[in-house]
Amino acid sequence: MKRSRSVISRLVAHAAASPSPPPTDASHLDALRLFRRAHRRGAPLAADAFPPLLSACRSFPSLGRQAHALMVKSAADLDPVPATALLDVYSRCGLLRYALDVFDGMPVRDSIAWNAFISCLVRHGLPADAISAFRAMAVDGGSPFTGFTLCSVLKACASMRAVRLGKQIHARVIGDGNDSLVMATALIDFYSGCGMIQEAFDVFNRLNREKDVAIYNALISACFQNRRFKEAFSVLGLVRPNEITLTCALSACSDCLSLSYGKQVHCVMVRHGFDSDTTLCNAIVDMYAKCGELTSGRISFEQIHRKNVVSWTTMISAYGSHGRGVEAWKLFKRMQEEEISGHVSPNAVTFLSVLSACSHSGLVDEGRECLFAMQSKHGIDPGPEHYACFIYLLSGAAMLNACKANMDLKRGEQMARHLLSLDPDNPGSYVLLANFYAACGQWEGAEYLRRMMKDRGLKKEAGNSQLELPVAIEI
Template sequence: MKRSRSVISRVLSQPAPLPSLASHLDDVRLFRHAHCRGVLSDDVFPPVLAACRFSPSLSCQVHALMVKTSANLHPVPATALLDAYSRCGLLNNALDVFDGMALRDTVAWNTLISCLVRHGLAADAVSNFRSMAEDGVAFTGFTLCSVLKACASLCAIRLGKQIHAWVIGDGDGSVIMATALIDFYSGCGMIQDAFDVFRGLNCEKDVAIYNSLISACIENRQFKEAFSILRMMKPNEVTLTCALSACSESLNLTYGKEVHCVMIRHGFDSDATLCNAVINLYAKCGEVTSGRSAFELIPRKNVVSWTSIIEAYGSHGHGIEAWKLFRKMVEEESNNVSPNAVTFLSVLSACGHSGLVNEGRECFFAMSNKYGLNPGPEHYACFIYLLGRAGRIEEAWDLYYNLSLDSNKLNSAVSIAMLNACKANMDLVRGEQVAKHLMEQDAENPGSYILLSNFYAAAGKWEKAESLRRLMRERQLKKEVGNSQFDVMCCS
């Protein structure tokens, strides 16, 4: 099996969170009962491994039993074990299982390729697809769907088009294959090819392929096309979420209101996820009052709902209202919702924009003292920004200095917040210390040079300001050009 161990080690250092095992306990209990009665056979292992794929420890235990009974030598249970290890994050175990298989059929190769794609090893997936073909193992539509995902990740247009040509020659006109091709062309930025696949599909189109095409349009910023597709179908929750995302990205309130109406008409107005997307849409388009109305109509508000409306008020300068909503969230026991790290970041940001120092301090310390959440660099940056704006440079510096002793908590965002605090309070000595930290942390970011140059200019250090600009030109660092967009409504 071809694999890149260095890349695999990097992936293994970032294990994915595991889903709950609760729904599979019955299968595990039945398996244990069969084991105690001594009635195990090869056919018993695949079902229990489907349950164990959410538990690394159980997967290892079943593997040990398979070795004891020699079930691991047979392709069907071995393939189920490979899939279980893949899904619970034990990539090396999965690859070792494949390497130890005496007989590798199409299903085993498919499972391996899918495993590599799932763990972000697209190049290894393509390499093993070629090995599969060289070994004379017949591939299926499932194989090609997995390889197309890898091609999209690698932007391997030539291989993806070769697969498309094979699909046409083989006469595979299934919706599943067409959806995979649309996702591939979309991932490579070839939206017109994605539309050609959609138009060329002769069988009945389902909601999934419409959703895929809408997502493709959104990903490639073809928002009008996304809305035109929406009008051609009966939407579901996924469709409407994609459409609302398109409206938010394009700041198109008119279409957004249309989607909101469609959502209500089809009875999705109590869906928390969709309602949260509506709040986000109205907030981005400046309609905070409409967002609040949508929030109040949610029957079961979750932490995302509360965070969305708090963020909406905070981003539009209504810090006091954002703070009141936060207090209402944590004080009303009937809500049964606890704030998370994103909630606290939204509240701190709202307090920073509105100068609510005492409220911001209460929020910052409650995060760890009351809710047991460790503040991240972004929380420290928000709090330092708040203190700096309020002229409390000593308190901001004490916090920053303590953070500088722990490199895991100090990043460029925190240093930028502290530098802005020094600039606002004309503290040149401390500002130069922060500037040194910032250049060590983010020397290739042109924004850091401009920020430091502006700091020196504000302090009257024109020579240092100019030297930074000159150094930026020598290193050919250019700040990304900003842009704005707005929707033009034409009335006739």
């Protein structure tokens, strides 16, 4: 019996193992088929057979619960190793409640189980709970902290800006003599997230070992995120950048509307031969669009050799956000024409970008055609966000403008409440209603809505005009 268990475990692990390149859905499917065949033949199930099976289930989330049921039947869920693997699968598949239930049901929790639990909470945007779990782990006492534990908690500290706890962890790292690149990278990310760029540089400069590209990326990212552009380009000149470095740099330039630095990143990208990378080219298009350089964005879009759905959607969205709905519609029609020739097809995000562009420009007929084409031609069911955008296009602005012209406050408020219930996270609806209240002399209502926007972290993306002095930096 022991031999049978060992054989099943080895076979499934071999089928699901991570080759180079990374495993595909096909390799995971092979592992699942092998496990099912062995199980149907009556081979006994042991706890060590489940971790490789669960690894394969990452590509097929619906099968994770079936594996869980088998674990319960064979009592493998009481073993911390397969239970931790199950927790990780649920976490990676977005099933937080199931992951928490698995952790709560563990009779014994080792360091690996606690690490997986804390990482799960961080992954799902629950940094305060992750920190509470870290403290509970300390009280537990039987599970010593590892470097992985501290790295996960540092991410939570950065999200919460929990500077005091982060510094305490840093002190512990120094006391333990842990000068690994992974830990140093986590500390740089923590200090960057808290806006403490000098402390991030101190971690980098005090590291007494050969630095890899990951830690350079972390420091470059920290500089860009904190608008320390000169330092970012200075560090960039010390290492050959990779796709992660440049994508981070472009994202920061987009967020800061820094066109001159964005252009320099574009030059670095071309110089190092990344101009054929579709993901980076998409980021270039987005950067130019957000900085108001639509012409440069369109040129960059046309130069992409292998356009994917993100390429098309980014350019369509760029036109829409600048109120150029006609150009967005024409580009969408061209995308559909090229689709016939075997090129990329639009997805739900593409259709939402088109509807938004039509809404901003009042293209009612085009918006109607877009919504109908989603299901009839592409088999994509419109979601609430698509209908909300279309309803806004048909009636939102027209109705409120009519109410404003007639000073009909009662009907205007009814229409506005309906719009906000359809799309509560759309800042345009709040601005539209606030302007309506202001036009009707209801200043308190207008101020209340703008406070609501601020409290919810909503911002209306407005047009901007920005002049930057060109800054030349050697790279």
